[in-house]
Amino acid sequence: MNAKQWKYVIPLTVALAVASAGCSLLPGGKGEGETQPAIPSLSPVVEVSEDYYGSIQPYQQNQTRGMLSSMGYRIDFSHLELGLMEIARETFPTADYLFQEGQLITRDQVRDWIAEEKAGAPNGKQKTSSLVHVLEHDYLRKDDQQLAGMVLGLSLTPEYQDATGQNKIYTIDELRAKGQQLAAKIVQSVRANSTEVPIVVALYQVPEPNSSLVPGRFIMSGTVNANEASVSKWVPIDEAFFLFPSGEAEKAYPQQSLQYDKLKRHIQSAFKEYIGITGVGRFMGGKLTEMTITATAEYDSRTEVLQFTQFAAAGIEQAFEKSVHVNLYVQTINQPLGIYIRPANGEPYMHIYRK
Incomplete structure (x- = not known):
């Protein structure tokens, strides 16, 4: 493979797919006449595309930036942001719209929404709120650079306290229902500011506090038509991430776990140095759509890195079906050494870093 064929890649755990990368998992599309939100969807894998949103200059940051660092929750912000942009593409195509970080929702509004949620607890002493954060993305028409649509990402935690003060965990269906209730109030509040553009709402479940590798997940999306103040349709999103190997x-997914374990033993048995291998699998609708594998070893020789990457790539071909997108990242503790990417039903490519 020559240099012109090499491509840059984005890890799955930090991003959601751009629409051109694969088929949408939910039906959607634009109708004729006035722009209304399509049914949002997520693509199954991550691919790099030049079809990104342009922006206006000077670049303006949203007013809620930095709030999460003081809230004690870990949010894979890249996954959240790029996922919202992927969802937005269904309604606001990149050919017609520009992106701008949210300019309407303020820090005080987000704090008030969270405070209202705490005050609504049965015992009046709830220490945590199901609502963690609200992220706004704005979309402007290219021709006049006026606001034409919004996407709101509601980050939610399933942890809560019941009437007796005991810590509980919402089921996924309960968290979706809770998110819909919160979204109804937030949309009405946004509409009170005379914003009549279409709004797309996405519910995002934050990662578990004790997991540093597995990202959060989108669990539901809804659409608010222009000049309306309520969500007209909700669609559940069945997205899940699992760490490999793990008991969960x-x-x-016992079959996928067995495949991964065989691949791991196969790779580790061929090289003398210790190689730490971890994987994160993404499942959409219960089907494995992408596996990201990180191999960590202290290699000094680039030829050994090359041989290892080629050997691992051959094992990947045997372990996973062609429909599964696979990312392999070879690294030391401090620096990347090589990458191997096998797109779903596409041609694989590899790159070894010189330094």
Whole structure:
């Protein structure tokens, strides 16, 4: 493969797919006449595309930036932001719209929404709120650079306290219902500011506090038509991430866990140095759509890195079906060494770093 064929890649755990990368998982499309939100969808894998939104200059940051650092929750912000942009593309195509960070929702508004949620607890002493954060993205028409649509990302935690003060966990369906209730209030508040453009709402479940590798997930999306103040349709999103190897993955997906374990043993048995290998699998609708594998070893020789990457790539071909997008990242503790990417039903490519 020559240099012109090399491509840059984005890890799955930090992003959602751009629309051109694969088929949408939910039906959607634009109708004729006035722009109304399409049914949002997520693509199954991450691919690099030049079809990104342009922006206006000077670049303006949203007013809620930095709030999450003081809230004690870990949010894979890249996954959240790029996922919202992917959802937006269904309604606001990049050919016709520009992106701008949210300019309407303020820090005080987000704090008030969270405070209202706490005050609504049965015992009046709830220490946590199901609502963690609200992220706004704005979309402007290219021809006049006027606001034409919004996407709101509501980050939610399933942890809550019941009437007796005991800590509980919402089920996924309960969290979706809770998110819909919160979205109804927030949309009405946004509409009170005379914003009559179409709005797309996405519910995002934050990662578990004890997991530093598995990102959060989108659980539902809804659409608000222009000049309306309520969500007209909600669509559940069945997205899940699992760490490999882990007891959770083995219980939920035993066949995929077995395949991964065989691949791991196969790779580690061929090289003398210790190689730490971890994987993160993304499942959409219960089907494995992408596997990201990170191999960590202290290699001094670039030829050994090359041989290892080629050997691992051959094992990947045997372990996973062609429909599964696979990312392999070879690294030391401090620096990347090589990458191998096999797109779903596409041609694989590899790159070894010189330094």
